[in-house]
Amino acid sequence: MRFPFWRRGRRNEELSEEMRAHLTLAEREAMEAGQSQKEAQHAARREFGNVGVAEEVTRDAWGWRWIAEAFEDVRYGLRNMLRTPGFTAVTILTLALGIGANTAIFSVVNTVLFRALPYRDAGRLVWATNFVPGQAQNLVFADEYAGYKTENHMFENIAAYSAVAEYTLTGTGTPERLRGAQVTESFLNVLGVTPQLGRNFLPEEDRPVGSKAVLLSNAVWRANFSADPNVLGKVIALDDTPYTVVGVLRPDFEFLDNSPADVLVPFQLADTSIEYLKNGQVRGRIQPLSVVARLRPGSTVAGVVSELNAINKRVIESLPGNLKQLLGEAQAQVFLLHDHEVGNVRPALLVLLGAVGFVLLVACANVANLQLARAAGREKEVAIRGALGAGRWRLARLLLTESSAIALAGGVAGLMLAAWVIGVIHRSAPANIPHLQGARLDLRVLVFTLGVSLLTGILFGLAPVLAAFRVSLNNTLKEGGSQSGTGAGTRRAQRVLMVAEIALSFVLFIGAGLLMKSFYQLTAIQPGFDPYGVLTARVALPLDQYQSIDQQRSFFQQLVERLQGLPGVASAGATASIPLRGNMMMISTIQIEGQAPMDQATMNAATASINAVTPGYFAALRVPLVEGRFLDARDGADAPHSVVVNQAFVRRFFEKEDPIGKRFNAGMGPVTRGPQSWTIVGVIGDTKQQGLASEVLPEATASALQWPRLMMTLALRTSVEPLSLVSAVRKQVSELDKNLPVYAVQTMEDVLSAEVASQRFNAGALAGFAGLAVLLAGVGIYGVMAYAVSQGTREMGVRIALGAETGNVLRMILGQGLRLAVTGVALGLAASFGLTRLMSGLLFGVKPSDPETFVLVTAALLVVALAACWIPAWRATRVDPVIALRYE
């Protein structure tokens, strides 16, 4: 019969009873042989031996011993921890910092990188685009998509979408601006997603002139239709066009590109972008679209690339000449959808994960050092245990149990720390990291933390274990007094750990330094205007009600006049494209009058962005004038068509000539409704349209009075707090047209801040980790040196007694510390040269081997190391030789 562990109490009783019976029988026999009871008892006992030992080894036969011992070890460990509360607190705090930082970053990585996309069998979804070298951008257009759809062999299903659409929803209370996406009817099928209510689009709704249908996101359904299930079949007004609601998406539906979509409408894509005009001319209306597809089982990304390239080649061959020039040599780029969605944040997160791993290693090294120092004091205890018969593994288990208990305590504290850090991340992280708000302590993170804690326990627990293995029982027991001292091995281990700490901190410090420098490089870039004290907001006119150019012109003219009159507004303007918020300008080919026609082969280079602004815009953003004049009241609707151009335009098209007064034609391109010939009246400074880090493209800016636009961004330079004017702006707009929403309201300062947010986050996070590591390393160096000095008290005493100068002693100890620090820095240098290359993608304006950063960090770390050595060294000089020599 086997006794389970929990019944071992009963088993033990039986065992005692069995032993007692044995003794009784032996006694009885001895008495029968004529001995007295007392003699018999003694004889039986003698013969039997140690009852306790017999019982214990018999119990061992049942294999419970290790469990009992584990309990003992834990109890012992806890007792030990409580006996030295200061030491325990420092250890647990150190570990908590390391483990907490790791848990927090892992929870982010877990949510962002390891998260499964919420689509069916998402591993087979790919995202495809074409890189067009001449345009220096990614672009797929309808002809290519039509080719993919009919000719591919690799896809089970394919869909196209475009997420740039915005719609004004009216008729449900205040007008609202919704972010929409045009999708082909196959879109939801490719993703393997079904609506919560209603149905997907029908094929006939996705034809070029099909009926207008719409799918609502769950959020819009709840917010604007009070979650009414009868919304199906209802006709709603988007941009004053009636759309029939055919379905409602699920709450967990996620659109692609990490961008929200409030409504989905059928793409109604034609098979070609080419229009053949009556006059024989060919016109292309290129609408860039994105492609998402589901791979057939067995298809590979590489196979898809070559197939799409073959289709591209055929499609582009069939295009008319100038389009062929513009779009030629399209190179297919295909990514797994997961990579596409998280690809741009992966390097940063992996660098952060690596960095916190380093922090944990530093923490481990530190704790291992503390443990070693303590283990030295416990050598005696270990030796006695060994002498009493504890096996080596038994001792190792004891020490490892103890360190694991400490590590787990550190893990629990670390979890609490992580919960707090995750809160901070939620508040401070840049918006460009998708799904970050979902970062939390879930089961996977808890398992990670548990694993890290246990691993940590083993890692820092190993050092004292190895030291214990080397303990020679005889020597330790023979050595008298409390000054048994540390063995050479332990001291060497401490030095190795210290060097490792310095090297790891150095690498982190370098990484942080490079990122901080990138951040400052980025913030040092002049955006080309004054972003402080500017309010921006968007207004888009529905084409149905503002069909004529006069209507469009007069609306914005009136609006800007009204805004200009508001108290607190210094100057008001409107622009088709505002800096730093994505280039919304039209791109057109440019033909300068009087210059040789652009060579067909180089035509790609002869393009410029065309903006349209109301005259007040320049003052509102304080764009500098370089030459000539700004656009103003002289450039009214009926005046000659004038533009100002930026300096990049001048550099591109007028190498030596004075651009003022020159004329150019905006040739082929979507500038279809604007007049064709423009006179340059001024040159303005370059402004960063796409982003601070982007290159400034040639731009020509026309007056919105001469080239009115439907959607414009308002820019108000205010003499008061910009956001205090928001309701006044809304009021002015609704007085002109109560159905127009004012949206995308932001101060320019916030735009600028969001622009550098991810750099700031990376730099801040890594700086935090590096600071933590340097702090830990500093404390570690201090601990090791202080301990070494205290161990060497007698040596100091002798030296001082023999006449060593204070300076000599100081120099000696500092020299010891410095040697270790230099070794650590050298190793760190070597490692950094290799490792910083991995983060080159995160850097801006800094080389991974930036000498300035390397020199500064080296100096800083040496100073920290010296400072950490200074105090113990200084203390060593205070040693009173009499006391030191009497110490033993």
Next chain:
Amino acid sequence: MTSPKKGYQNRTEILQGTLDMLILQTLQWAPRHGYALSKALRTNSGEILKVDTGSLYPALHRLERKGWIAAEWKASEVGPKLRVYRLTKSGRKQLVSERSRWERITMAIAGIMNPGKEES
């Protein structure tokens, strides 16, 4: 620490293995309690083998755990309740294999100790 997964580890230790074999052999004819077993071992070996109780009881419990012997509490006419061990079926099998192993070893040892006899 004996782990059931590692099998019968004591095989390599002749003494330990021998004790187990002797216990099984002694229990072959009749169930016995611990004290009777120790007495039987001593008597049957002509007082040469004196089994230490510190070895006997661990061996008994180990064999019980292997399932080669089974134990049962029995009231005795003379006093304390006694734990009586008997050989199980698998114990019988084990005895056979232990025995043949033992014979092989003793023959081998005999061969080394008395080389002349082998040749003749």
